[in-house]
Amino acid sequence: xxxxxxxxxxxxxxxxxxxxxxxxxxxxxxxxxxxxxxxxxxxxxxxxxxxxxxxxxxxxxxxxxxxxxxxxxxxxxxxxxxxxxxxxxxxxxxxxxxxxxxxxxxxxxxxxxxxxxxxxxxxxxxxxxxxxxxxxxxxxxxxxxxxxxxxxxxxxxxxxxxxxxxxxxxxxxxxxxxxxxxxxxxxxxxxxxxxxxxxxxxxxxxxxxxxxxxxxxxxxxxxxxxxxxxxxxxxxxxxxxxxxxxxxxxxxxxxxxxxxxxxxxxxxxxxxxxxxxxxxxxxxxxxxxxxxxxxxxxxxxxxxxxxxxxxxxxxxxxxxxxxxxxxxxxxxxxxxxxxxxxxxxxxxxxxxxxxxxxxx
Amino acid sequence: xxxxxxxxxxxxxxxxxxxxxxxxxxxxxxxxxxxxxxxxxxxxxxxxxxxxxxxxxxxxxxxxxxxxxxxxxxxxxxxxxxxxxxxxxxxxxxxxxxxxxxxxxxxxxxxxxxxxxxxxxxxxxxxxxxxxxxxxxxxxxxxxxxxxxxxxxxxxxxxxxxxxxxxxxxxxxxxxxxxxxxxxxxxxxxxxxxxxxxxxxxxxxxxxxxxxxxxxxxxxxxxxxxxxxxxxxxxxxxxxxxxxxxxxxxxxxxxxxxxxxxxxxxxxxxxxxxxxxxxxxxxxxxxxxxxxxxxxxxxxxxxxxxxxxxxxxxxxxxxxxxxxxxxxxxxxxxxxxxxxxxxxxxxxxxxxxxxxxxxx
DNA sequence: TATTTTAACGTGTGCGGACACACAAAATTA
DNA sequence: TAATTTTGTGTGTCCGCACACGTTAAAATA
Numbered sequence: 001x002x003x004x005x006x007x008x009x010x011x012x013x014x015x016x017x018x019x020x021x022x023x024x025x026x027x028x029x030x031x032x033x034x035x036x037x038x039x040x041x042x043x044x045x046x047x048x049x050x051x052x053x054x055x056x057x058x059x060x061x062x063x064x065x066x067x068x069x070x071x072x073x074x075x076x077x078x079x080x081x082x083x084x085x086x087x088x089x090x091x092x093x094x095x096x097x098x099x100x101x102x103x104x105x106x107x108x109x110x111x112x113x114x115x116x117x118x119x120x121x122x123x124x125x126x127x128x129x130x131x132x133x134x135x136x137x138x139x140x141x142x143x144x145x146x147x148x149x150x151x152x153x154x155x156x157x158x159x160x161x162x163x164x165x166x167x168x169x170x171x172x173x174x175x176x177x178x179x180x181x182x183x184x185x186x187x188x189x190x191x192x193x194x195x196x197x198x199x200x201x202x203x204x205x206x207x208x209x210x211x212x213x214x215x216x217x218x219x220x221x222x223x224x225x226x227x228x229x230x231x232x233x234x235x236x237x238x239x240x241x242x243x244x245x246x247x248x249x250x251x252x253x254x255x256x257x258x259x260x261x262x263x264x265x266x267x268x269x270x271x272x273x274x275x276x277x278x279x280x281x282x283x284x285x286x287x288x289x290x291x292x293x294x295x296x297x298x299x300x301x302x303x304x305x306x307x308x309x310x311x312x313x314x315x316x317x318x319x320x321x322x323x324x325x326x327x328x329x330x331x332x333x334x335x336x337x338x339x340x341x342x343x344x345x346x347x348x349x350x351x352x353x354x355x356x357x358x359x360x
Numbered sequence: 361x362x363x364x365x366x367x368x369x370x371x372x373x374x375x376x377x378x379x380x381x382x383x384x385x386x387x388x389x390x391x392x393x394x395x396x397x398x399x400x401x402x403x404x405x406x407x408x409x410x411x412x413x414x415x416x417x418x419x420x421x422x423x424x425x426x427x428x429x430x431x432x433x434x435x436x437x438x439x440x441x442x443x444x445x446x447x448x449x450x451x452x453x454x455x456x457x458x459x460x461x462x463x464x465x466x467x468x469x470x471x472x473x474x475x476x477x478x479x480x481x482x483x484x485x486x487x488x489x490x491x492x493x494x495x496x497x498x499x500x501x502x503x504x505x506x507x508x509x510x511x512x513x514x515x516x517x518x519x520x521x522x523x524x525x526x527x528x529x530x531x532x533x534x535x536x537x538x539x540x541x542x543x544x545x546x547x548x549x550x551x552x553x554x555x556x557x558x559x560x561x562x563x564x565x566x567x568x569x570x571x572x573x574x575x576x577x578x579x580x581x582x583x584x585x586x587x588x589x590x591x592x593x594x595x596x597x598x599x600x601x602x603x604x605x606x607x608x609x610x611x612x613x614x615x616x617x618x619x620x621x622x623x624x625x626x627x628x629x630x631x632x633x634x635x636x637x638x639x640x641x642x643x644x645x646x647x648x649x650x651x652x653x654x655x656x657x658x659x660x661x662x663x664x665x666x667x668x669x670x671x672x673x674x675x676x677x678x679x680x681x682x683x684x685x686x687x688x689x690x691x692x693x694x695x696x697x698x699x700x701x702x703x704x705x706x707x708x709x710x711x712x713x714x715x716x717x718x719x720x
Numbered sequence: 721t722a723t724t725t726t727a728a729c730g731t732g733t734g735c736g737g738a739c740a741c742a743c744a745a746a747a748t749t750a
Numbered sequence: 751t752a753a754t755t756t757t758g759t760g761t762g763t764c765c766g767c768a769c770a771c772g773t774t775a776a777a778a779t780a
Binding site for chain 2: 004051052053054056057093094095170173176177180184185217335336337338339340342344345347348349351352
């Protein structure tokens with residue numbers, strides 16, 4: 001029945017007062033070196049661990065974290081990281097963590113800059129945001145570094161970033177995985193298409209990484225001869241345009257048997273094609289959006305890769321908390337699992353998102 | 361900058377003392393009905409939420425949880441749930457949760473009974489255990505129900521259990537999934553084998569469920585004609601015996617092209633066979649054991665299904681904590697995701713196990 | 721040497737809540 | 751009606767820690 005060691009125990013064993021122990025614990029100075037040593041030794045001996053509960057209770061400061069997120073009324077994907085942050089928030093609010101949400105327009109870098117400026121003006125103790133726009137994201141990171149605001153990024157990685165940590169998927173590896181998955185259904189001599197339904201895809205580094213990984217798989221990891229091609233289309237929101245585009249491709253490449261949709265919009269491809277066509281094309285996409293799931297169930301989409309968007313938000317906020325509150329430095333890169341989702345196991349991932357560890 | 365509502369706020373607004381508020385909060389009685397109503401109303405109005413930190417700090421009681429686990433020196437699989445419990449423990453120890461580990465022999469029901477008796481004698485405030493032995497597990501659950509000890513089971517489900525909750529996989533569905541995965545590599549007319557490397561497999565309900573699911577897939581979910589057969593072998597620990605057994609099967613069924621190993625021992629099958637043979641047999645198994653991973657990397661094992669054993673332990677202890685401490689009743693059945701693991705995404709699952717949310 | 725400064729340490733209070741205890745008023749009982 | 755018991759309620763202490771403040775003795779300065 002070993003009870004936990006407290007600073008009182010340390011104090012009495014080291015023949016000092018709790019105040020002195022406290023000074024050592026927090027490196028507040030004004031402690032004689034030999035006394036300091038003694039206390040540290042006793043702490044080590046007794047195996048002292050700070051009681052976080054008591055600590056948080058006494059430590060009255062409030063930490064304000066800014067959540068800089070895409071407006072999720074514009075794209076359902078972004079609801080998920082948001083909901084993750086809210087769950088994390090619930091878990092840590094009694095530690096004095098508060099969060100303010102700032103929404104920006106997913107398709108407008110200018111707007112991002114405006115909103116980011118408001119974030120900075122609010123002088124938060126930490127920032128969590130997905131640097132969707134490379135240049136603008138870097139700009140914000142630079143300011144944060146200068147002002148010493150701990151910042152965690154997620155979803156999109158920025159190389160040489162000054163952020164504390166990046167949380168998300170390994171784009172390259174997700175491409176390799178997509179290759180593996182699509183390959184199951186491809187025959188020798190058939191073709192596979194990398195399809196970017198995105199604005200400015202050719203500049204988006206994470207998409208290029210996915211492509212690189214995908215090609216790597218087919219070039220190195222198996223013996224079939226599969227032709228790999230890549231196409232980008234910016235006006236994916238219009239069904240007819242997309243349909244016309246796809247039909248042209250299918251005519252040009254009659255051996256086209258698989259499509260790798262590099263973001264969460266696989267459902268748009270399915271919706272744009274006739275049933276008969278879809279049924280002979282294998283599709284691998286990302287993310288458990290409602291619309292994607294529908295097509296997963298009826299076998300129009302063969303595999304979805306789950307990027308764990310909810311967890312990205314959850315872990316992002318948690319890591320920020322750990323850093324600010326516990327001075328616990330996160331890993332610079334935290335890759336989340338690339339879950340392979342098929343109709344037979346999708347339910348459990350949906351459940352998981354619901355029940356993220358809420359306490360403690 | 362809305363600060364959190366405290367019982368003092370409630371007290372002053374309701375014109376009572378904090379003691380009275382406390383009595384209402386804990387249903388300790390001795391409060392005039394109309395005062396009680398008033399307090400509840402004020403609480404609701406102000407949106408009071410108990411501060412868990414302060415609550416835990418003041419609530420000096422110690423909760424002792426008994427972990428009744430298989431001796432993991434006998435089988436590496438069982439290290440994982442154990443490590444999950446230890447991680448959870450670290451997160452909640454300051455809430456007054458202590459855990460004692462009781463190990464039993466994985467292959468000896470008698471021993472389980474003995475150890476379980478010691479657990480009961482210790483009068484714990486909660487028990488977490490995998491009811492590997494149906495009968496003996498039920499016996500323990502009955503005692504717990506009688507003595508009112510909250511108990512959570514994991515890994516193996518017991519139907520009509522009196523346990524608070526079961527955490528683990530959906531055996532049936534894991535069979536269906538295994539069917540789907542093996543099917544990728546099977547040709548029309550080939551055969552697939554369900555292989556139980558287990559003692560007393562024919563009585564093990566979860567294995568029967570896996571078989572049922574597996575068969576369901578091939579009977580209903582696709583058009584190929586695949587012959588499904590099932591074999592059990594108890595003396596799997598001896599390589600030569602296993603080898604002889606497998607070779608006999610392969611001779612008897614020359615069209616045998618896939619094996620579904622229903623537990624974590626797929627590596628034993630690989631080890632028992634010659635390389636050339638292994639290479640033409642597709643194997644689906646369970647769990648990310650070191651030995652399995654080796655064969656996953658060199659393509660001897662095609663898929664592993666991760667049952668999240670670490671999480672099982674983690675969540676088990678957490679749910680027990682939540683129930684005991686927060687009176688928060690867990691779902692009776694908590695299925696964990698059935699992760700599809702291939703060489704391309706295995707790393708992330710291994711990372712995940714390392715970094716289970718430790719705080720808060 | 722007298723006085724100020726400062727390093728080194730101790731004390732006390734409060735964070736929000738749980739609970740033991742004290743105590744008065746109301747309800748029973750004698 | 752007096753004595754006793756039963757409600758109903760308030761007060762005070764403590765949980766482990768953080769921090770402001772107070773105290774002392776040695777060092778620095780005048």
